[in-house]
Amino acid sequence: MVLSDLGRRINSAVNDLTRSATLDEKAFDGMIKEISNALVEADVNIKLVSSLRKQIKTAVKFNELPAHVNKKRIIQKAVFDALVDIVNPHQTPYNPKKGKSNVIMFVGLQGAGKTTTCTKLARWYQARGFKTCLVCADTFRAGAFDQLKQNATKAKIPYYGSLTQTDPVVVARDGVEKFKKEKFEIIIVDTSGRHHQEEALFSEMQDIQAAVKPQQTVMVLDASIGQAAEAQSRAFKDAADFGAIIITKTDGAAAGGGAISAVAATHTPIVFIGTGEHLLDMEKFNPESFVSKLLGMGDMQGLVDHVQSLKLDQKETMKNITEGKFTVRDLRDQLQNIMKMGPLSKMAGMIPGLSGMMAGMDDDDASGKLKRMVYICDSMTLKELDSDGKIFVEQPTRMTRVARGSGTSVREVEELLTQQRTMAHMAKNMKGMAGNAQKAKAAMGGGNKQQQMAALQKKMQSMGGAGRGGMPDMSSLMNMMGGGGGGGMPDMSSLMNMMGGGGRGGGGMPDMSQMMNMFGGGGAPGGRR
Structure with missing residues (x-):
């Protein structure tokens, strides 16, 4: 699992300190150093790590703590709050409204898993009572429409695309107009994968955005992208001004901290994380739950949501x-x-x-x-x-x-x-x-x-x-x-x-x-x- 090693190292550093017989400032600084090293090795941006160090030290103020207070609890809370702050941009993502058409456009790099994630998100909203559909505006990649068609059919979600029309702007506009007339509530538009140096593709992405006028633009980010995540996300932010991030492939073995850095760099909230290849392998993101799970403290709200979504007959x-x-x-x-x-x-x-x-x-x-x-x-x-x-x-x-x-x-x-x-x-x-x-x-x-x-x-x-x-x-x-x-x-x-x-x-x-x-x-x- 991406970030699982990071979680173990941070948890181990905190536990070693709190279990120590002599809890002094030297041991406290050693814990902060170990946490910082773990974050850097996980590809978290060095500026973020530096900010986290200062935040923990400011929150604890080790030398000023009264003798009678529970230092262990204060330290644990400071570490938890600092980690939450990294992944919490303090921005609220768009919340789709029932009874109206909500257009959600997907953008991202090639190979990030956009098409699969489009279907997962459509399936997620469908399970919550929304009338959902998919539009394939990726006319560049061979097999993109076939992949979306296969996924949509498996999930029993209506879809639109074309094997003859090569202009993605036309396909996107026609698909959105068709589904709006049919009163669909969630219209998800899949676009071609791009690279921030390809100006023509970025221009095309902006044209699609202008044609379909999405209520929300989502950037799909591969958890294994590493240090390049920040630069790529900034380029997409400047071009498409996306309002949400979905991190994919968190079930892999890569470091994964680069994706977290992208959140801070663009001040954009993560809305979901992909945890596998199955259509159900996607979890709604919550900063506190994410950090709690990262540190082995569990995510009871996530467990409750998962079980309730199964609608088991009892x-x-x-x-x-x-x-x-x-x-x-x-x-x-x-x-x-x-x-x-x-x-x-x-x-x-x-x-x-x-x-x-x-x-x-x-x-x-x-x-x-x-x-x-x-x-x-x-x-x-x-x-x-x-x-x-x-x-x-x-x-x-x-x-x-x-x-x-x-x-x-x-x-x-x-x-x-x-x-x-x-x-x-x-x-x-x-x-x-x-x-x-x-x-x-x-x-x-x-x-x-x-x-x-x-x-x-x-x-x-x-x-x-x-x-x-x-x-x-x-x-x-x-x-x-x-x-x-x-x-x-x-x-x-x-x-x-x-x-x-x-x-x-x-x-x-x-x-x-x-x-x-x-x-x-x-x-x-x-x-x-």
Whole structure:
């Protein structure tokens, strides 16, 4: 991941200082020097680095700190704020309006990933209820229209282009006019890749801009471009005056700091970052979340947005939970929902502490374990799936049949059923807790709903197992999955057990003891769903 090494080095420098037995000014200066070296090696502009050094020193004023203050916390906050300031241009990007046509024009260098990013952005807005479309005004690159057509077809997004018209200005104007008449709300115009020395291409870009009159011009910037990012972005800013930046290819291994420098150089906000080749591999950018994720502190808001965008169906499971039931089918549905969330390594950066714990772990191995559990469930009859699992205890030969049909072992089937019984027990307890909460509410004459929810969450934490190893307790992470309210920070130590085979059965099967919290069961039954 681009910048991951930078994040580790900065985090290590801060941690080494705050863990030091003697926290003096010499150690403080050493930390600043290590952070500065890490930023320079990541291609962050030297002037930015110098500014960051001054900002941290000004914020901390080490010699003036009173003896009783928490120096470690002040230093950590100063570093965090200084890094946020680098990527925060304090400019608000254009916010598309529903019910009107919003034209968004893409510009950038050749090979930056504009065409793919156009489709990703169209898909992102489409998922949020906008009527979106794509216009291919790249008549220079062979295969550009075919690529956009293929991407748009895959994402089920209307598109416009021409294999015969060679003037990109005409194609762009005709496409935008066509989609405006058809009341499209997001009209994304893809243009040819350019280089700042090619004056003819820059003139063409300005002509397209004049023809389509975009509400927003977006520059697509390759994260691996290095020190050239600043000069290129300035040239594009002067020619097209773009109002937003999308950084692509952040899943690569390059330094990536040059793209950050471009933000400061042009005072332009980053709106999205591309995290992979898939159409869903794009995240909305937030300076605080970005730095938090960079330093291994997680990005809970990003995790919430990602899971909510999946629109997972939880109605039947939530209905069963409110009735105090949790069937084998419910367990299978939750397993499938976890798999829909995407690679666990992608989620790891969003969850405090998990990125370090996942170091060296294989997504394929983790996914394989989940799939084996689903295979076991898929080998069951409808009667077995909708049961509470006792049917297998009464008729053990059923386990042998399911194991043979799923290509697993009887032991694995037993372990899955153990997990299901744990979840069922939790569901039963939750029903009783909900009843008690209703009685308490009646006795209080309505009571305070927040207090009731807090008490219920506290009880759920004690049932599901509090966070281990110093990780935060994630009492209702996936209340968001069920649409519920939500409280504390997630405890992901169980998820690591789930991936790493540290489950209760001990045979490499996932530990499901906290799935309820993760997928809607942590909230109050009968609450908003």
